[in-house]
Amino acid sequence: MATERPDLAAMLYPLVRELIALELPVLAAHDVSMWGYSVLTALDDTPVRTQAALAEAIGADKSRIIGTLDELQQAGLIERTPDPADRRARLLSITPQGRRVRRTVRKEIQAQEEQVLTSLAPADRKTFVRILQELHDAR
Amino acid sequence: MATERPDLAAMLYPLVRELIALELPVLAAHDVSMWGYSVLTALDDTPVRTQAALAEAIGADKSRIIGTLDELQQAGLIERTPDPADRRARLLSITPQGRRVRRTVRKEIQAQEEQVLTSLAPADRKTFVRILQELHDAR
DNA sequence: CGCAATCATATGCTGGCGCTTACGATAAGC
DNA sequence: GCTTATCGTAAGCGCCAGCATATGATTGCG
Numbered sequence: 001m002a003t004e005r006p007d008l009a010a011m012l013y014p015l016v017r018e019l020i021a022l023e024l025p026v027l028a029a030h031d032v033s034m035w036g037y038s039v040l041t042a043l044d045d046t047p048v049r050t051q052a053a054l055a056e057a058i059g060a061d062k063s064r065i066i067g068t069l070d071e072l073q074q075a076g077l078i079e080r081t082p083d084p085a086d087r088r089a090r091l092l093s094i095t096p097q098g099r100r101v102r103r104t105v106r107k108e109i110q111a112q113e114e115q116v117l118t119s120l121a122p123a124d125r126k127t128f129v130r131i132l133q134e135l136h137d138a139r
Numbered sequence: 140m141a142t143e144r145p146d147l148a149a150m151l152y153p154l155v156r157e158l159i160a161l162e163l164p165v166l167a168a169h170d171v172s173m174w175g176y177s178v179l180t181a182l183d184d185t186p187v188r189t190q191a192a193l194a195e196a197i198g199a200d201k202s203r204i205i206g207t208l209d210e211l212q213q214a215g216l217i218e219r220t221p222d223p224a225d226r227r228a229r230l231l232s233i234t235p236q237g238r239r240v241r242r243t244v245r246k247e248i249q250a251q252e253e254q255v256l257t258s259l260a261p262a263d264r265k266t267f268v269r270i271l272q273e274l275h276d277a278r
Numbered sequence: 279c280g281c282a283a284t285c286a287t288a289t290g291c292t293g294g295c296g297c298t299t300a301c302g303a304t305a306a307g308c
Numbered sequence: 309g310c311t312t313a314t315c316g317t318a319a320g321c322g323c324c325a326g327c328a329t330a331t332g333a334t335t336g337c338g
Contacts, residue, residue, distance in 0.1 A: 005268060007245065008252045009158040010180065011275040014198065016155050018278075019148040041149065051316065059153065061296065066317065088304045088315040106146065113147045119277040120270060128270045129144060131263050136150040138258040139157075190286065200326065205287065227285035227334045284335070290328080298320080305314075 015116075022112040030105050031075065035060055035068045040102040043078060043094035050089045051080075077101055154255075161251040169244050170214070174199055174207045179241040182217060182233035189228045190219075216240055 020034070027037055038058040048054040051069065055062040069092075072078040077098030083089040094102070117125045159173070166176055177197040187193040190208065194201035208231075211217040216237030222228040233241070256264045 005249075005272065006275065007158075007162075007180075007248050008255075008268070008271065009155060009162060009248075010177075011271045012151060012155045012158065014278065015271075015274060016148060016151045017198075019146075019151065023146075023148060038149075041146075050314090052314085059156075062315095063297090063317075063319085064295070086305070086315085090316075109146050109148075110144075116147075117274075120273060124266075124270050124273070127263075127266055129147070131259060131267045132147065132150045132154075133144065134259060134263070135154060135256075136145065139153065189284090191284085201285090202287075202289085202327095203325070225285085225335070229286075280338095282335100282337085285333085287331080289330085292326090292328105293324105294326105295324085296322095300319085301317085303315085305312100307312085308310090 018116060019113060022116070023109050026105060026108045026112065030101055032077075032101065032105060033068060033071070035065060036072055036077075037102070037105060039065065039068060039072060040077060040094060040098055041106070043092060044099055044102050047091060047093040049083065049091055051092065054092055072098070157255060158252060161255070162248050165244060165247045165251065169240055171216075171240065171244060172207060172210070174204060175211055175216075176241070176244060178204065178207060178211060179216060179233060179237055180245070182231060183238055183241050186230060186232040188222065188230055190231065193231055211237070 023034070023037075027034060032040070035058075038060070039054065042048065042054060042058050048057065051065070052062045054060075055065050058065075060068075069078065069080065073080055076095055079091075079093050079095055081091045081093070083091050117128070120128065162173070162176075166173060171179070174197075177199070178193065181187065181193060181197050187196065190204070191201045193199075194204050197204075199207075208217065208219065212219055215234055218232050218234055219229045220232070222230050253264075256267070259267065
């Protein structure tokens with residue numbers, strides 16, 4: 001059958017696992033968890049008004065990320081400020097230190113990612129990333 | 140920063156989750172688990188000589204897939220035959236029924252996948268799949 | 279023949295995740 | 309003022325995966 005190809009998930013899943021496996025030591029070296037890094041990444045883009053909104057934005061469970069937020073706050077990487085307009089909610093923002101950590105981590109992670117893509121021709125590499133970004137932005 | 144892009148994992152992970160979420164009802168409709176489908180896929184390509192080798196080939200835990208193999212065998216989708224050359228081992232193969240089920244499921248899954256990719260231009264779609272396959276084959 | 283290795287199997291432990299419920303504090307709407 | 313909704317928090321439940329250990333049967337090697 002000339003139209004046979006593996007399922008996308010079957011091809012992507014091991015790739016994602018590989019990428020995550022590469023990330024973990026980088027994150028560990030900076031004392032940041034995967035969810036912690038996701039939080040920092042989201043907040044680096046924009047502050048968020050409630051923890052529930054942040055959890056939803058990064059695909060986390062609102063109960064489960066509380067511990068993560070506690071740690072990040074403890075480490076001085078984020079701030080949680082009661083919203084003066086609604087005292088049920090807490091404004092979440094990244095600290096300058098958090099921003100530095102996040103950007104350092106990202107730089108190292110993306111260097112690792114380039115390694116994974118070395119088997120591709122440079123044009124394919126660029127195209128792959130462009131397409132991924134399109135798919136990501138279309139969600 | 141013009142060189143800023145999201146991490147690959149950050150882009151791929153939600154995509155994989157989406158694809159898996161699409162697969163689950165298809166698999167459920169055919170009474171096959173995700174690991175079961177992985178087993179069928181692997182055996183559709185080639186029989187395997189030991190359960191441990193199969194587990195390794197699909198990235199599963201050799202103990203944990205025993206239940207899955209039991210179910211597949213019970214459902215008549217695979218066969219386990221003692222290896223006459225080494226009675227510790229069991230030759231694993233897919234039955235004609237298993238092959239039919241697997242190919243039906245794959246067809247439906249890949250139709251779903253095409254839906255996910257509709258936001259891409261057709262040329263990009265082909266390129267994306269080609270690149271993924273290259274990355275997959277390079278492992 | 280004895281020992282180490284291999285195979286399938288069963289099971290335990292741990293941690294993570296998804297989802298849910300419940301609670302106190304706060305806010306919005308009628 | 310009362311009811312419903314929202315927020316953060318805590319905790320429970322069930323499932324799953326990763327990893328490890330143990331066992332009996334079998335095999336290969338010295």
